[in-house]
Amino acid sequence: MGELIVNTEGQRTRDLSCGAVPSRVLKEILEIDFEVLLEAVAPKMPPVDFGNEGITGKMRLASAALRNHLSLVEFRTLQSHVSDTVRGLVIYGLAIDLETADIPTVLDTVRPFASDIHFGVREWAWLAVRPRLVRDLDQSIAALAPWTLERDPLLRRFAVEALRPRGVWCKAIADLRATPELGLPLLQPMRAEPEKYPQDSVANWLNDAAKDQPAWVENLCRSWLNQSDGDKNTARIVARGMRSIKEQLKT
Template identity: 25%
Template sequence: MPSADELIGRHAVESLLSAVEIAAPDADLGSLRAAPRRIAPLSLRERADLLRDALLADLPGDYATLARTVRTARDNAADFTGWLIWPVTSAIATRAVQEDTTAAFDDAMALLAELTGRLTSEFAIRTLLRHDLERALDVISDWTGSADAHVRRLASEGTRPYLPWAVRVPGIQARPGATVPILDALHRDESDYVRRSVANHLNDLSRDHPDLVVGTARRWLDDSDAAAGRLVRHGLRTLVKRGHPTALDLLGFAPARVEVDGPRLDHTTIPLGGSVHFSASIRNTGDTEARLTIDYIVHHRKANGGQTGKTFKLTTRTLAPGERIQVTREHSFRPITTRRYYPGTHAISLQINGIESARADFVLAGTGTP
């Protein structure tokens, strides 16, 4: 994943400053000019917020004045694109909410749609959704029929319950199904770019409302094509990892009679930074063909000595009666920023069509990582 410096670093700030100087030559851009000295220790979202606030400080006035400046920059600055769009769209949304008029709100929605193809307006639109959910959803519903795939994707991506890097929208999380009409309108979109967003949105919903998601997926599959099938499989991926029986059944993974030998570990003590290698044998002991989704679970040791499992995809296979397969995988314990590893007993298990196998224990040696 690119670093914050690669996305919103000095170059992005310089490009933003240049664009604003073109659009507002008389403005005192002291806050923007100071931004490069302040940005280094900040996370990506903090950098976007810093530049948003700098824009709002350097371009005072009403919403309409800011919107004119942004449109002038869009039309005249060659580098007005990429990750600098995030703080620009956030400034637009913030100023519109501060003004709190229908005209400002509606124009801000329109301007975000105009800019979304230059990066994405998915982060900024959350401010408007939080301010007036019903009005925003009415506009977004119209976007599902846009000729621009970027705008159609914004309709789905910007309303995701758990959009990465974005603030939450309590109104969406409190109203199960509020965004389903948007997904209904887009799940057969001609653009794979849009359909991937719909699948990720559906997967977000599954975290809190699995039955709603399974019911929605079932409706889509009733008149499905190959693309809808792929979308549903991707949208149900978290429920499959959780072993949700109805989701598994919907995807054709019925309960199966299988014999599992393993997982077997090459080593039972793994150094921090090393890898655990495991294998297993799986045989269909039933008298009919078995379609299997095979995952593995790493049971990580917690600080209190307990364990917590994380599920990883392994393979999908169809076995004839009596057929046996071998599966293998190497799982790394290389230090990463998103997980702290604690020394002590960990475990590996398989999960086949939602049913977990016996665990194989191993010891992770060494010290934890921050």
């Protein structure tokens, strides 16, 4: 009798699309069939036309459809769903209601998503509320500054990642590209950040800024190094933050 061959990869994709398991890597998130996912989460909801939308477009459309179809109580229960993508849909849906909310309310709402155990939810968290934060940039920076002192490194990371000048899968912030010093209340407290996860966000923020204002980034990094007394955390942030400048010098 021959061996039974099980297509575990195909089953894994089906489980992800049905919302039965959390994703392990970004590639798995990108392979999720959103039509299947919505059918599993809300079987009676009319189908959504996703057209040729990419992943962030699908998140926006799916979350809006769910938010309109379910009551707020029903929608909120999805916040404990096993699927990280479903939990991400919740903050995207709540972000619709937050469009007219004040910044403290926005941050109170996004906080549990920003500290979610899953990397995917944490990414959807800042992507979902970033447009609202950018509209009141000064207020957002002031409100996020205390987050840089939080004990939870995930919240410290969110404080910086949410307002990167360029970011990933999002619209750049013109004011920060032109005047990166506006972001100093978020950067200065984390110049010696001890955890690598938020360290990378600080470095990526600087790397974003270096693409438009390399002299400013270089001066800031040199200042940090001079004040750091050889701190290895600062050295790592600076090295990663200046990587674009170093590449420019090679060419």
